[in-house]
Amino acid sequence: MTAETAVRGTRDVAAALEAAVVHLKSRQHPDGWWKGELATNVTMDAEDMLLRHVLGIVVPDDQERSARFIRSQQRPDGSWGDFPGAPGTLSTTVEAWVALRLAGDPEDAEHLVRAATWVRAHGGLEKARVFTHMWLSLVGLWSWDECPTVPPEIMFLPSWAPLNIYQWGCWARQTIVPLSIVSSTRPVVPVAFDAAPLLTGTPPARLDPLWSVAGVFQRLDVGVRLFGKLPLNPLRRTAMRQAAEWILARQEADGGWGGIQPPWVYSILALWQMGYSLEHPAMRAALAGLDDFFVEVPDAPGGPLRWLEACQSPVWDTGLSLAALLEAGTPADDPDVLRAADWLLAEQVTAAGDWQVQRPDLPSAGWSFEFANDVYPDTDDTAEVVLALRGVAHPDAARVRTALDRAVTWTVGMQSRDGGWGAFDADNTSRMPTRLPFCDFGNVIDPPSADVTAHVVEMMALEGLADSAECRRGVRWLLDHQEADGSWFGRWGANHLYGTGAVVPALVAAGVGTDHAAVRAAVAWLEEHQNLDGGWGEDLRSYHDKAWVGRGDSTPSQTAWALLALLAAGEDGPMVERGIAHLVATQRPDGGWDEELYTGTGFPGYFYIGYEMYRQVFPMWALGRYARRTSPEPVEGP
Template structure:
């Protein structure tokens, strides 16, 4: 249902009414402690793997199994598959994991919905063509052979930092996943289930090895050597490696019991510790399992209670964006909601040294992370947005705010990579060797500089008066060098070129790039050309793999807002005309409760592989866009 507007209201009045309703809705979502957090929705692999983890640990309960199974069944598509994002194509590995989870829940293989899934799996290559992570879960239960999986020995933890494939060559999320998986891989556990997966096999032979002079072929042969070593490892070295890995894992457990605040390292760390003999009553295991329960979302539906697992939680990010949105909407800088959010954010500042210090050992800690509890992995993206918000708050202790902002800015500047850009969690995390391993057929495993993150940092530096400094100038040059041929910018953490362009244009303008310059006008032209006939913007997540989808997709509130932010910053008759149509789309599609419907996923975890629906995006970004639009036309 869309919102009603006053009869005869002017375009400006309608936009003001929409903004007021959206601000009221946003205010109503704030927690009494000062933070905001929208649900972070992904796909049913989270729920399938949660059930499999609990089955492996021997703690799965019938009630939670049925609630999760009910959710998984509800997400099946008409063709029998499960997708990785709303409206996307069916995904083979996701479908296999969902099928196994439903069999675990007691659904018979001959049930109509599982037969339909089986047909989809066969049509797309069968079990034999699933990704490595799916086959690891199958191997845990004897449904796939460990011998047919790539080998990752725990001894890699001893590799020096200068050596290729040392654990700090991996992105933070990848290294925290890989280290526990090396333990699981070395122990090769098998705990059989009372059913098999032969229904999903096609019997197709494994692909022929690649030529030895190619990267794939070379690593396939290295993998054979690692398998041979794994059958007869050096026992003392293997034991020391396992002990070192266990300590590495324990040292990185966060206050909430998790690892990195995200599902993959969390569940694999629990598996590794369990296999190393840590009982369910061990403090690390107890905290890990209890924390994982905090990621569960339960919802009542006409068919009963459903239970799903968030892959991550984003309160720090959401709160920073909400503060910016309210301030852009004209909420006073000393408003109680804004001050409460600032107080909470000040309490979330990072003061510990994490893995980022491996490449920046002399850099003092600072900045902010993404989650409730993630003291070891702050990120430059969150830090930039929070600085942009905090510096505008009229706080009763301005010195405390100023000091936190200065520490955040200094830490972020220190995380600049050699090429002038910024990655999210690490500096100079650009070695491509990990991406070539047979193990790495799913998800990004390195954290190089990206346009969206670099843009947010440049915008932050401009806001604190450092646009003329060398770090900002180098960041601007990086952005100009990485503009796509069509005038857009790639979006790493949001979908996709609309997100990247929506971030970069405001940053460049804030840093002093002329609105009339060629890069800005090319970006405006790209946005105008990709505006939908209804006035909004959208970009389907398939654009990460198929260029035909770049800039194309159903209009969404968040993506329309991103386009509006760029057009507002750029200005000009062409940008203004397109922006008016975009604002009209937001006004027309607003719900009566002040927010917008957005079933589409517009967040990105791993480009091409894993996507996110941030439930707060549909609100905070339209509030920011409408606020800036109206302020610019007062």
């Protein structure tokens, strides 16, 4: 690269950063936070339509807007998928078909005929997931007798007992408790059509051998279902009341549960089954809060649309946005920076939560993902918020320092026995819940992951704790969990690019040399997977098809993750220059980036997320770090 090219490149990066900062600042809420839209798949909308039918609260205009959105997402082959570019998914297509029939689309409509044909060709309704079968049982299109169940008596199990509710990840825990009520009461509010077009007539699969683990749990489920058919007895009534009290104790200020759709809607159904009217304050708050999760698109071609966000991510988005602004050279005492810092400081969680079952003596001080989630702060959000706030020149420095010290203590205290960190709980590693027939959707536990552990290790290192025993154990965990190809698996982002982009900066921050074999292997892996256009991309199918690992169309966020790893590793050659040039070349005139593909992960292999803010904050982050290395003058934003 010539000196003239280098100077021109530096100017291009500076201009890109300036435009990006202006764009990001324009999206900040007056109260100081950022929140991008969070896209998933149409099961959110289909299940909302089914919920409103069951509760008798259908608003026809709203239902048609949701149905119009579902129709807009159908693939040419008749199916619906779980992310842009994905192949069709059986359960998603089944739920979409049922929702459109509920909205009044005739069975012989061309789009529904295509959908039903695709469903039958891929195993039929019989092969759909457990949750899909449960939703259809609620409206009389499937039999509760064919659904696995969790008995409400699970509430009686102490925290040390196998299969107690605290062995489940927090998202699964908040789902199975209400479902234990729903699957016991087995409500049915029939619809005026049947599911015959989706059925193949295939008989149920035979049980696995009795001597296998799967076979034992399958037969246990049969026994539980038979027990559930008995008339309600005092023990079961007591268990159901205890479950309902557990649910109500965890309702958040916004009316929801955990800030995510599954426990929210199942908790509504459970309370409804326990006799809570829709006018009860808890139910009114729950339904009103759920309405706030809708995104309205009034001017869409073909008519207004609306779709439901599975969750909202303002704390995560604000922490990342604040860090990106600072990386881009925005002054640490900039008014917009201070507004973001003040909002984050006010969001620190001090309430008790389920994580205290494993860590009863640890003072609460983390951050959660959503606007209102005081029960389930997580180590990932907390680490990223600490990394952002520590760079702010706040006028009340003592307030910030106190909040950070408490957050670091909480996060370090959440380390699991193996040295890594899970997101919401410590030592949530029992495999037993994953064996139940009920759990065919995966990811019902919260074991340590490379991306979360890396964020915590990086936070600890920058907070001066690199030599602590906890940080060294975290580094050892990361080194032990490197993949054979040199990458790291990404639990909460897609996929090996996310894991690798998190781990390499953490290792280097913690004192692992850039010449360490693990770092060099990661650099070699990134070099091998750079696309011809200079960017990086990884298709979400990499979670179940290794041929896609590190492979896919370039995206701004994944390109930035790769660059963050390379910059931390000390790379400054053509590979980095091509990546930086790709980000500069693909930036929009308004300073943002486009990213149609999803790069976020809810449940690997099952549920994926399109974070609107990722396409903005991570390219800024990477460009800012590059500019700070190459610019002869300090880089400052507007």
